[in-house]
Amino acid sequence: MSTQRQAYRASILHSLADPAVVGQEDSYQYFEDGILVVENGHIVDIGEAEAVLARQKDNLEITAFQDKLITAGFIDTHIHYPQTGMIASYGEQLLDWLENYTFPEEERFKNPMYALKVARLFFDELARNGTTTALVFGTVHKSSVDVFFEEAEKRNLRMIAGKVLMDRNAPDYLTDTPESGYADSKALIDKWHKRSRLLYAVTPRFAPTSTDEQLAMVGKLLKEYPDVYLHTHLSENKKEIEWVLELFPERESYLDVYDHYGLLHERAVFAHGIHLSDCECQRLAETDSAIAFCPTSNLFLGSGLFNLPKMEAFKIKVGMGTDVGAGTSFSLLQTMSEAYKIMQLQQKKLHPFKSLYLATLGGAHALHLDDKIGNLEVGKEADFVVLDLHATQLMRFRMQQARTLEEKLFVLMSLGSDQAVHQTYIYGDLAYSANADQSRKIAS
Structure with a gap:
């Protein structure tokens, strides 16, 4: 410095x-x-x-x-560093895209040397695109997060990241258990959270890949460490939502699954939130949870059109996310351009000053860091x-x-x-x- x-x-x-x-x-x-x-x-x-x-x-x-x-x-409120090597993968929607492209690539991160190679490229790309802070998915491998934070610390970056938690509906080579996921997350929090400019996010991939037992463990971690983040996906794809309701028939909605286990709070960031009901929006607002608006990936995967005016009406915190690798660019400038087009498709306007806010101070507000950056x-x-x-x-x-x-x-x-x-x-x-x-x- x-x-x-x-x-x-x-x-x-x-x-x-x-x-x-x-x-x-x-x-x-x-x-x-x-x-x-x-x-x-x-x-x-x-x-x-x-x-x-x-x-x-x-x-x-x-x-x-x-x-x-x-x-x-620029502040990227949702991105996957392990998906750098599979960006621009052709021809699938969310669930098939995960199975055919994402999971095979993430298996490679069991090798810390490969994770380091990608982490260095990832941080170089962020800097080249003007992004100075990001909320980042790792992989299920604890070492992938250690490598990420080690490289981020060398560069004096303000980064938030976490180990992915998945104990079902994923390949065996990418699953953990509620117990191992809890232990690994706890160790990573103790080692990295608030060290230098680094912060930790407890990171269940999304509801379908975690059992009730694992989601309960996530809630336990958030109670034990009330100042860490919760980072996951929500209501990105209609088939995904149907699957969630099949897996959790006792819950009223996708968001209610997370709410039941105590995952909604001021440092909870949910990626996408495209297909949310009024009740879900109200609950997000009540808990001061945030949504990451990821226009490029929403278009690329054909997931749907994010209703920003609805989020504004409910006073929900919103930041901008590239969602690499479903998003096809590290550039938040390009992401702002795609956000404008998404609003146009809904006969709504997105003013450039609002776009700048979403990519900077709005992202900081969503990450509860507006006293430090933004x-x-x-x-x-x-x-x-x-x-x-x-x-x-x-x-x-x-x-x-x-x-x-x-x-x-x-x-x-x-x-x-x-x-x-x-x-x-x-x-x-x-x-x-x-x-x-x-x-x-x-x-x-």
């Missing part, structure tokens, strides 16, 4: 609140010519360049960017990204036609991807630079 006070000069935009709550104009802060000042891994000043320079009497080391936009690092307020951890508004010839030309800030932001979300990420900073230190990436490509 760099302890020297450093400053970054460019246009600066970050979210202050949910536009659905406070309105568009009060939901963000923008400085056309701004300066962000960082020291000891935290933001110590932000504002218009002239005002910041007047406040900062000491000589500042200033890095100035042209045609760039600084914003908070925007660029003074005191927050200095995880931020520098975006290139002229990353491609088309983007440069289109930006010249843009007349308003929201139009520029929408163009960035619609045409941007990893190419638009110029630099990524983690806790005040440079973690990725497109210039260095290009140099490596030329050298190779």
Whole structure:
């Protein structure tokens, strides 16, 4: 971590609140010519360049960017690091896709060296796409999570992850038991939770792959460790929902399965939530649980269209997720573009300021980390990204036609991807630079 006070000069935009709550104009802060000042891994000043320079009497080391936009690092509220190697697998919906692609790939993670290879690539891809925090699935193998956290700690990342729990309806080579899953999870929590910038999530894959006994063990872990996370899937696919109700006939709904075992709380994040009833939405709101909106994977697997306005009506916390590998890109910019299209298919609008909120401060709020990350307020951890508004010839030309800030932001979300990420900073230190990436490509 760099302890020297450093400053970054460019246009600066970050979210202050949910536009659905406070309105568009009060939901963000923008400085056309701004300066962000960082020291000891935290933001110590932000504002218009002239005002910041007047406040900062000491000589500042200033890095100035042209045609760039600084914003908070992106937050991915649902992603699978073991599925990096099977991203873009053709032609299946959820349940067949798991059986034919996901489970065979996850078997390979019994080898810690393979897990390390993938973890390094995974973190490189996150940085290259401007993602600084993620809520991450491991595999059933305890070692896959150890490897993940070891590599994340080396990079000083704020990451949340957990060992997958599955004791039925999965291949024998990927199942644990309620007892072994509990013991492994407990050991991982004791070792990694709140170590450096790392946090732990108890991670049952989804209701169909856990018995009543295992779900009861998950509830026990959450009672024993009330500040850990719960991360699982919910109501992604209609056949999945039918299967859940067959497996748990005594429960009223898919969500009720989790609720029965005490899995709903302020640090519970449920991926997808596409086909939720009003009663389920009400219960999510009452327990302060969150949903991860994963538009790219929802389209790719044909799962359905997420009803964001309904979540807003019930005041449910929502973050954005790429859901790699069912999601086909690590880029939250591309994910925002797909989210817009999902709203369009429902004759709804998704404003660019709302998209920015979902991918930054909304994600932090969903992860109960909005006191630490999610925007660029003074005191927050200095995880931020520098975006290139002229990353491609088309983007440069289109930006010249843009007349308003929201139009520029929408163009960035619609045409941007990893190419638009110029630099990524983690806790005040440079973690990725497109210039260095290009140099490596030329050298190779």
